[in-house]
Amino acid sequence: MNQLLNSTTIGIIWILASAAASAEWHRFRGPEGNGYVPGNVELVTELGEKTTAWTAALPGRGLGSAIIVGDKVFVSAASGPQQDKLLILCFSDRDGSELWRRSFWATGRTMCHKKTCVAAPTPTTDGKHVYVLWSSNDLVAVDLEGNLKWMRGLTLDYPNASNSLGMSSSPIVAGNTLIAQVENDSESFAAGFDLLTGVNRWKIDRPKMANWTSPITMQMDGKVIVALQSGKGVMGISPSTGSELWNFSSGASTIPSGAAAGDTLIVPSRGMTALKPNPLGGEPVSLWNQKTQKPATASPLIIEDQIYFTNSAGVLTAADRKTGKRLWRIRMKGPFSGSPVACQNGHLYFFNEEGLGQVVDISGETGEVVSEFALGETILATPSISQDSLYIRSDQTLWKFSAPKQ
Numbered sequence: 001m002n003q004l005l006n007s008t009t010i011g012i013i014w015i016l017a018s019a020a021a022s023a024e025w026h027r028f029r030g031p032e033g034n035g036y037v038p039g040n041v042e043l044v045t046e047l048g049e050k051t052t053a054w055t056a057a058l059p060g061r062g063l064g065s066a067i068i069v070g071d072k073v074f075v076s077a078a079s080g081p082q083q084d085k086l087l088i089l090c091f092s093d094r095d096g097s098e099l100w101r102r103s104f105w106a107t108g109r110t111m112c113h114k115k116t117c118v119a120a121p122t123p124t125t126d127g128k129h130v131y132v133l134w135s136s137n138d139l140v141a142v143d144l145e146g147n148l149k150w151m152r153g154l155t156l157d158y159p160n161a162s163n164s165l166g167m168s169s170s171p172i173v174a175g176n177t178l179i180a181q182v183e184n185d186s187e188s189f190a191a192g193f194d195l196l197t198g199v200n201r202w203k204i205d206r207p208k209m210a211n212w213t214s215p216i217t218m219q220m221d222g223k224v225i226v227a228l229q230s231g232k233g234v235m236g237i238s239p240s241t242g243s244e245l246w247n248f249s250s251g252a253s254t255i256p257s258g259a260a261a262g263d264t265l266i267v268p269s270r271g272m273t274a275l276k277p278n279p280l281g282g283e284p285v286s287l288w289n290q291k292t293q294k295p296a297t298a299s300p301l302i303i304e305d306q307i308y309f310t311n312s313a314g315v316l317t318a319a320d321r322k323t324g325k326r327l328w329r330i331r332m333k334g335p336f337s338g339s340p341v342a343c344q345n346g347h348l349y350f351f352n353e354e355g356l357g358q359v360v361d362i363s364g365e366t367g368e369v370v371s372e373f374a375l376g377e378t379i380l381a382t383p384s385i386s387q388d389s390l391y392i393r394s395d396q397t398l399w400k401f402s403a404p405k406q
Helices: 002-020
Strands: 052-057 067-069 072-079 085-092 098-105 129-133 138-143 148-153 172-174 177-182 189-194 200-205 216-220 223-230 233-237 244-248 259-261 264-267 272-276 285-290 301-303 306-310 315-320 326-331 347-351 356-361 368-374 384-386 389-393 397-401
Touching: 067 384, 072 397, 085 129, 085 138, 098 138, 172 223, 177 223, 216 259, 216 264, 259 301
Parallel strands: none
Antiparallel strands: 052 397, 067 072, 072 085, 085 098, 129 138, 138 148, 172 177, 177 189, 189 200, 216 223, 223 233, 233 244, 259 264, 264 272, 272 285, 301 306, 306 315, 315 326, 347 356, 356 368, 384 389, 389 397
16 A cells, blocks of 8 residues: 555656646656657747857767756766766856856766767756766766765776766656666666665666666556666666566667657667556557667657657658558658657757757648758757757757747
C-alpha cells in the first residue's frame, strides 16, 4: 500500500510540475521529453537578424541544450586542452548578459571522440536546483544562484564506468529522484539520486555496451514511470526504487532516444516500433513496427498524432503515430546531430551540423521549408523553447530568437 501511495504521489507531483513548467524547458527535449511544448506558445516562424534577440559568448565546448527557469538560461560547458575544467553558466533571459558561472575540475576521464565533448549531456532542473552531468561522470547540483549543493565524482565510486568515445546521456528528474544512465562496455549502470543530497536512492546494473540514449518519462496505469533504452531493448522502471516494471527485449538504438506520448512509447528499434507497456509486467504490446522508418542521430519528435524524424540522408519524414505509416517526406539540408523541436504553431525547428537553421511549415498536405538562417558555427545541440522564444547553442555562442519588441 505504501509503495502504491508513493508511486501515485510521485505521479501527481510530476504532472503538476510538468504543467507549471509547460512554457519552460527543464530537460533534454523539453517538458515531455519528446521535443514538443504543448500549450499556448507562439514562436517566430522566420529565423534571421531581425528575430535574433541576443547572442552570448560561451567559454568552452558543449553539446547539451540550454535549460530555462523563469528569467534565467543555463548551459554547461568544458574548457581547457583536456576539457577538464567543467563549467555551469547562467545568463539573463532578458538580454543575454552573464549572471554567474561556476567552475569545477573533472575527477573522471575526459577522453572522447573529437566530434563530441565532455559537456555533451543536457542539464536538468526541478525548478529550484540545476543538476549537471558531464562525460567525466561528475554530477553537480547548484541552486539558481549558483551555490553548490552537492557534487558526486561517480568515477571515484565506479572507476571503470567510461568509454573511449565519451558519454552523452542526459539526466532527468522524476518525482524526487534524479535519474542518470551511465552505460558503457565495462561498469555499466543506471542510478537514482536524492535531489537534496546526491546520495544513491538506488542503483541497477545495465547491459555492458556503449549507449548514448537518455531516460524517458511516460505514463503507465496512471503513474509516471521511466523507460531506459539500450542496445538490448527498453526497460520500464519505477523512478523511486529502480525496480523493473516491464522489459522489451528485441533491441533498440544506442544513439537516438525514443519518445513518449501518454502510455505509448515510440522506439528506434528494427526501424521504428510503437510499444504499450502492460501494467502487469512482462513484454510490452507491440502496436506496430515499420522497418523502413529509421531515425539517424536525431531523436524522433511527437506532436499529438504524428511523428517526425530525419534519416541519415537528411530526409524529414512525417508518420502516423497510431500506425507508423508514412504521411509525407521532404529532403532537407543535413546532416543533423541535434533533434528537432516544435510547439503548437504548426512549424518544426531544425539546426544542422553546419549551423543552418531551418523552419518547416507542417500545416499543409506536406512539409515545406519556409525559413533558413546560417549561424556560421558548427551546431550539434538540440534547440530549446521557452516563453515564445527559441534557443540554440554551439561551442562558442548561445542564441535567442524571438519576435522583435515593439
